[in-house]
Amino acid sequence: MQISPRVVIIGAGIVGANLADELTERGWTRVTVLDQGPIPLTGGSTSHAPGLVFQTNPSKTMTEFAAYTGRKLASLARDGARAFNAVGGLEVATTPERLTELKRRHGFATAWGLEARLVDAAEAKSLHPLIDEKLVLGGLHVPSDGLASSVLAVELLRERAESRGATFLGGTPVTGIERAGGKVTGVRSADTVFPADIVVSAAGFWGPAVGDLIGMTVPLIPLAHQYVTTTPLAELAGHPDQVLGSGNNASLPILRHQDQDLYFRQHGERLGIGSYAHRPIPVGYDEMPAVDRITEHSMPSRLEFTAQDFDQPWKACQQLLPSLHNAAIDDAFNGIFSFTPDGGSLVGESRDLKGFFIAEAVWVTHSAGVAKAVAELLVNGHAETDLHELDLARFEEIQLQPDYVLETSQQNFVEIYDIRHPLEPRQSPRRLRVSPFHQRQVELGAFFLETGGWERPHWYEANASLLQHLPQDWQPPARDAWSAKFDSPIAAAEAHATRTNVAMYDMTALKRLEVSGPGALGLLQRLTTGQLDKSIGSVTYTLMLDEAAGIKSDLTVARITDTLFQIGANGGLDLDYITRQAAGQTEATPQQWVQVRDTTGGTCCIGVWGPHARDLVQPLTPQDLSNEGLKYFRAASTTVAGIPVRLMRLSYVGELGWEIYTSAENGLRLWDALWAAGKPLGVTAAGRSAFNSLRLEKGYRSWGTDMDTEHDPVQAGLGFAVRPNKEGFIGKEALELRSAQPPTTRLRCLTIDDGTSMVLGKEPVFANGQRAGYITSAAFGHTVRKPVAYAWLPAALAENAKVEIEYFGRLITATVAAEPLVDPEMKKIRA
Template sequence: MSQSPARAPRPTPRPTPRPGSRPRVVVIGAGVVGCSLADELTERGWSDVTVLDQGPLPAPGGSTSHAPGLVFRTSPSRTLTGFAAYTVEKFGTLEVDGVPCFQPVGGLEIATTGERWAELHRRAGFAASWGIRGELVPAGRCKELWPLLDERKVLGGFLTPGDGLVRAVLACRAQAARAERRGARFLGRHTVTGIERADGRVTGVVTDRGAFPADHVVSAAGFWGPVVGRMAGVDVPLLPLAHQYVRTRPLPELAGARAEASRPVLRFQDRDLYFREHTDRIGIGSYAHRPLPVDPFAVPSYDEVSTSPTRIPSVLPFTAEDFAPSWEDSRWLLPALAGSGIDEGFNGVFSFTPDGLPVIGESRALRGFWLAEAVWVTHSAGVARAVAEWMVEGRPRADVHDCDLARFEDVQRTPAYVADRGTQQFIEVYDIVHPLQPMERPRPLRVSPFHSRQRELGARFLEGGGWERPHWYEANAPLAEGLALPERDGWAARHWSPIAAAEALATRERVTMYDMTPLRRLEVSGPAAWAFLQRVTTNDLARGPGTVTYTLLLDESGGIRSDVTVARLADDRFQIGANSPADEDWLLRHAPEDTDIRDITSGTCCVAVWGPLARDLVQPLTRDDFSHRGFGYFRAKRAHLGHVPVTAMRLSYAGELGWELYTSADLGLRLWDTLWEAGQRHGVVAAGRSALNSLRLEKGYRAWGHDMTDEHTPYEAGLGFAVRMDKGDFVGRAALEKAGEPRRRLTALLLDDPADVVLGKEPVYLDGAPAGYVTSASYGYTLGRCVAYAWLPPLPAGTAAHIEYFGRALPATVAEEPLFDPGMSRIRR
């Protein structure tokens, strides 16, 4: 098989502090992230902290120096919402010379279209799910809050009273002063020229004014992150782009204003605009203009631009022609601007990643080198706290998997990919983005060996991890004719088709083929492989070759880092079914000297054959025994299907009889064709991810990163069956021993009305109060009702609840799980 080997680097312990000292930390970048981090680290007792910046302090010329300071906490990301909430909480307690660092003027998002008004209802749901106070208000109330608005243009708004404005440079000063009192030092006019290293660890930072030894180095350099990363040999996948901001001339309507700002920060997302007060003027920011990417390696130093009109490196000359349409849109919404004009403007540079989220964590390529990059002021203190916890305590207390630098595939780190996706993230900052909406470029990028056959069947592809993933096949449209399905609203109908129902029912009734190639596969081998895996997983792997075990990877606190399958293919060779690049990264960090870990995903492929007729399809193709007695559930064997050698595993994410069939990528097309031809007599159907999501929720199968993360223990997530406390020691065992009764559980809900559908992240209410949130949801085509899993307090089956969906209260009931085939008779036949 074509595989890409990767020798596991040896575990490198954290540096032992010198007697009477703390680890030496150098933070590169004295913007709001670097200053916040120094404050958080010193608060935790790490006092040997040096913060370096090329520019003068306290405003060294990065993005912090020009940031407009908006903080809107509500986000589809629970992680980002938590970061922003902490930023508000922390900065709300800081002041400099009696001037507060945060102004809680509130936030107001307005809708001028029906689609946006519906989206604001969805955002209100996010706020309720994540614990943010907010309310939907009518147009008249929007006018009261912002008298300059043309009320006739507005349908309504979403008001979040706790949001507001950060004085970013003041927040830097306040935190730097506090960190200095604890022993930190801040050095401006120090340009970093190199990162020193030895034996795979960082050892220091070189500047134009000398070297600084370090046990940990943190790059908080903002859009210079790729420059610092290159010095360390670490990819930093971010793209700097310029964003336009202007201030108007004084407005008579604001004459006499004493406060810098008293009205809520206003977002006009239908035209990619936001507004804030500057005493008697209005500041306007625009994302409506063409993307203006910036090469971070070509950005001049502070000294090179200090005498130029822009004066600081993060500010580029204003391009008035790009802002002209936004000025007209601003005057359309705020008629008072008709008699005014633009007093000043600039194009400010800041960072975007391929998925729009920060990049944080320690690099495996250079131990002790950390990233805290692509972080906006909104999330600055929250990110700093998470990174400080990670450095000092060994893990962040909040789930940060969707910000972890290890989340990106190798192909997602290429400059072209980062440029394409980073640009698109800028374009979509204020767009209404469906959770399933795929990026447009670059596609197709990664395809399975069956891609040509899938296109012939009319596959409708979505994308994840660079892979093209069929969600349904138009060839199956005739199977959907006559199905009695509830009508969906416009939101739930996006990236969905009734064909998915036909494919799910075909899996329950006949036999289907699923492309499982994009699922990550790792090979772990070596004389210590078994002992290593036994140590880092929760289930007992003391089983012979030919067995498969579902198990968990925990961190030391007992939180679920991932769920995996471990197939023992030989005494010293295992195949791991993993979730993300972060799983490989974590295993590589912990693997002993004589254990190899290889990612074999790209060199292999997988077809899953599931359904009551799966054995009828597969058995005639092989001389090997695929009977229940000869090939039991959670077993694996090498076999031959026609001319194709396969590794067959009797697993089922659909809750039906069947196998996952693996072979090398070069034989993948032959495997597909062999199965497809043999399956014609049995009515075989190619099925997609949309059907599979429905099937797995009916069976209660969890999806890591959606249903559970490292914030949750196995017992809370309903995965206690995968933990064997009697097998000996394993990572996280001590924490589980101390855990009390769960105070929350991943709970199955059935919506009462067969016509109702939810999608995920909606708030769940008990007795009229928000009590949790939906993690995953899909219509259960076998059950005839929507299934939703949610984090809630422990509740008995039959408890009534309701899920808020776009402002509608949808009744639901707590259900026993699994909802379908609780006796597992269909899988074990």
């Protein structure tokens, strides 16, 4: 029998207790959970959490985690009292904008498989009799939402984990992390060392302090959040206040009044009110109260109430719930919660200390789901639910800086209930990372959106005049206000220029890596599904899989020399994974050492694409750009206008052309040289909006949007990227097992029948009146003159089958189409 690793979990709150339970359920019994506070009331966020589990989320992953949390906690009970009370959830709208937003949220819930329904004011009143229905325009009701009894849950989880061998120790502050040879070996508390093969920090808002013990940045800010409990209400008379489990003294649904940044839950005869309608209040560790004995009303995470911040919210509470005019505030405090730069949780392993993991910024809502995924990650090497949205490696270095973390985390607090468009950029901080040709883009009137700190042009106002000469059948139709937000008809002109002439695209923000050394080929062969042992100058589109054959990423790999490869990657997660694998190989076999470098910041890239791309570039370079001189998916090191470059004959837009790479110092010269040479040809600068439209028409997938680790290559339509008969790559055995049975779901191309109605992604799709899947990405296809979308749908759906997409409560008819929609014979791109 194999002995399980020794695991030390730092933090005995709802995440740590759930993780101990999940690990011991999987047979890992040598688990020790440490907390500086007493157990179960440790004094952290879990100890005062209101316990609301609203499941609906724009993220499929977070919705699934919330749903699992509710199901799991509902299975925990003592003396008939369960740790989850499914009282239902009600979100109400008091403005037309919010009512429209609730229709979008209903779409999220339906897409992810939740039972949800839109209700009118009268039904909202019947669900929650305390609301003033005259103020309410409608609501969203999810019957399976409810209240978690977090402290009861921790106690029941602890008991179950201990029965399987786990140990919980309160009053044990962590003072150090022991290590040897770059690996974690234990956790120190004063003079005691707890041996460990794996350490997981689930310390909540103390996470950054734990990270400091090993020099690891945990991008999280403790922020105060107001919570009050009222005096008894006559309308709730007879409901017991004192029950086992804090969520069990409620029968009213949990309620959100997001137009005023408020939420409500019942406490017996009283109401609890949480408010985000106040200034962000970051809290330093030195500002937290020192507490001799932790009680329900005295703990480090419970600060003095700042009454002035609740004056206006209290008036808003009384407007929605008139009964509160006859009530007062009985108990009030500012409770500490964790906020991050993008509002997401933090899961991952330290880059510098093997075996040290974090599971931080996880609220009660998602606690059991996150713990389950982390347990799967530790035990099986991968999680059943894709974790890329939570992975710590998603942040770029600039996003880990203290000022950035502080500003953006506070902004997430302010915007927590705001109605936000999926493309809506943050307003500050901006201009953190710009390409070398940024000034030229500004001169052309670029409209910038931001990703990973990069400013990325989405269209150029300088091209507005092109709309006057755009052929009638290319003129874009009018859009609804929501889909038109952060879009412009100028994108049609830029797409037209790409399809009919030549355009220049800024590709600098895409992650670029160099993998080198005598072991580089062997490493990449093991990590990818494609055959990379090719001649110098070859370029290969390939996949990285996890052990279960889920798509970990897709890469473009160019062989520059025998031992040097340039990789076009998807972001920091790829850098983190490849770097770890390279370090492991180098340690195990020093003669096969590998070095991985992120070259993104020191380089830049311009995509030159269109039927006249060769006319533009060939006069500037000695490299033969004919089909024979540089074939499709080949690379060459040469010069353009005397500037050293790497040319790669690739095209993500489905047109002839090249990605042209050079150093950042030469970037502006390269742009100017290409622009000057293209002037007589009528070259156009084009942005991401046209780019996304063109790539969807060509059927090119976007990892993290169209597919992730929950999908295998065959399902995703990427079976061609798996080299037949290649041995030894990660995920091969699992892929063979999965491929033995035809997939039940596939990524399918849809076209919108009316030719005008837009969707944006994450909408539910119905086939034969039943929910069948969901949209991944969408854009108006300017070449095909209709909106295009991709969706996960049953594999059995035939081409030309009719489906319906729910968009803000309206059903839009679409057709399952053969793909790609443009140039299926690849004649244009190979011209």
